């Protein structure tokens with residue numbers, strides 16, 4: 001008889017475990033934006049999602065201008081000593097460039113001022129001596145020195161931001177610089193958060209023996225807010241099918257998408273998956289991920305439902321890995337693949353083939369450390385962590401100093 005293989009317990013036999021990338025690709029092709037649009041002033045558009053491409057109505061800079069305080073004239077000058085008489089006018093920033101500077105003369109000009117006609121070169125004030133109403137300096141200076149060309153940053157008609165972009169402070173600067181005052185944005189996505197379980201009590205209540213405090217709901221509301229959506233608190237509900245059904249009906253009228261935690265497996269008390277099954281639009285996704293399986297995905301009265309596992313660590317990992325990009329898509333944003341980077345490990349670990357693993361992790365001293373316990377009920381480890389180490393689907397053994405992929409919370413957008 002052949003000996004048992006080392007990985008014989010890796011995954012239950014007879015079940016197809018969907019690889020993480022396959023699950024993500026499915027979500028990506030099946031989901032699309034579910035929110036309509038509204039027009040908002042640029043000043044109120046931070047972290048909101050653009051609904052249309054934005055083209056520049058004005059160039060930046062709009063006219064050629066000077067990058068320094070100095071003296072402007074026509075053409076560069078070669079090696080040797082030069083002196084150029086100064087004209088009476090001067091050009092502060094904001095002045096209309098309606099003067100004409102005669103050939104062989106220079107004009108006093110200040111940073112940001114448009115170049116008047118007859119000027120294409122500016123010498124830094126520190127590089128000249130002003131004497132007898134003329135500037136004296138030693139060449140060479142190249143034609144065009146210290147000036148900015150019209151449109152060198154942005155040309156009229158350039159696409160400066162694409163539909164689906166989440167606007168950053170720098171984007172607000174760019175839009176404002178070319179004179180955009182209002183933008184069409186996606187309405188914020190309303191994400192309902194519901195906890196399920198007979199064992200749950202809320203903070204502020206007395207917890208009886210056998211009861212636990214609801215930790216997932218504040219965490220998920222916080223995550224959803226960090227991801228840039230509008231969390232809607234749907235409370236907690238007992239493991240009671242009718243109560244859950246009523247709560248989902250109510251939720252479907254208020255929100256765009258529903259996140260539940262707990263009750264997502266196929267057991268007797270797993271009413272979330274049972275109801276989604278009953279509604280006929282359910283896929284119990286057995287995803288090859290640790291921590292995190294199973295994830296119940298379904299539709300309830302035309303609203304997508306993410307049935308997250310009850311374990312807080314699994315609920316958070318599933319929200320970051322699957323929820324974040326899915327919500328971005330529903331909100332009208334670009335698909336948001338997590339951004340991680342390779343860091344030397346400060347730990348040892350060996351993993352089997354066939355599932356992706358995420359470890360609670362943080363960087364200290366240029367190395368990534370992982371939380372001592374992988375138990376998916378250990379909330380203290382989530383709180384300790386500053387991101388996740390992602391170990392690939394294949395078997396792997398990590399020794400200290402090996403490069404592993406670290407994704408900070410911000411790399412998930414959270």
Ligand code: AMP
Nearest residue numbers: 195197214215216262263264309310311
């Ligand atoms: P379930 O997915 O419902 O089987 O729950 C898995 C584990 O997560 C159980 O130990 C639950 O008590 C726990 N759990 C479920 N919901 C929550 C919650 N909202 N806060 C903290 N732990 C929870």
Ligand code: MG
Nearest residue numbers: 197262263310
């Ligand atoms: Mg439960």
